[in-house]
Amino acid sequence: MRNFMYKMSMFMQGRYGADELNFALIVISVILALVSRFWMPWYVKLVLSIISFALLAFAIFRTVSTNIPQRTKENNFFKPAIKAVTGFFKLNYKRLRDGKTHRYYKCPNCKAQLRVPNVKGEHTIRCPKCKYQFNKKIR
Numbered sequence: 446m447r448n449f450m451y452k453m454s455m456f457m458q459g460r461y462g463a464d465e466l467n468f469a470l471i472v473i474s475v476i477l478a479l480v481s482r483f484w485m486p487w488y489v490k491l492v493l494s495i496i497s498f499a500l501l502a503f504a505i506f507r508t509v510s511t512n513i514p515q516r517t518k519e520n521n522f523f524k525p526a527i528k529a530v531t532g533f534f535k536l537n538y539k540r541l542r543d544g545k546t547h548r549y550y551k552c553p554n555c556k557a558q559l560r561v562p563n564v565k566g567e568h569t570i571r572c573p574k575c576k577y578q579f580n581k582k583i584r
Contacts, residue, residue: 460509461516466523470504553579 474497481493510516536558540549543560550559550570554577561570564583571578 457509459511461507461511461513463508464516464520465527466520467504467507469523469527470500470507474498474500474504548583550581552577 477493477497477500481490481497507516507519536549539560543549546563548561548563550561551557552559552572552575555572555575557572557574559570559572561568561581561583567580567582569578569580
């Protein structure tokens with residue numbers, strides 16, 4: 446076993462390895478493979494299986510690639526997209542979790558999300574990012 450691990454570490458030297466894009470490709474590939482197992486026409490199963498296999502092959506290709514600048518460029522292009530998606534789900538989770546105790550508002554000036562205690566009345570809200578103040582009435 447030690448010999449195998451040594452050979453693998455020698456093989457991976459100078460290779461790109463795993464990153465966020467590879468992880469996302471593998472997760473999407475597994476989800477598509479699982480979805481293709483449900484009852485549906487055979488041609489839809491075939492297409493989903495081919496797409497799943499292609500994504501998995503691309504993730505493996507990226508992992509063992511020696512073109513590190515290109516793989517880094519691809520990953521940096523992907524990061525803002527995944528950050529937007531995960532940020533959307535995190536914000537909605539927080540809104541559900543804090544629904545009884547807090548309200549969420551957007552700053553009209555810088556569009557930052559602000560969390561305000563859910564206390565009835567007229568409130569002056571000050572954005573911590575841009576220091577803009579605006580009034581909101583909580584009922």
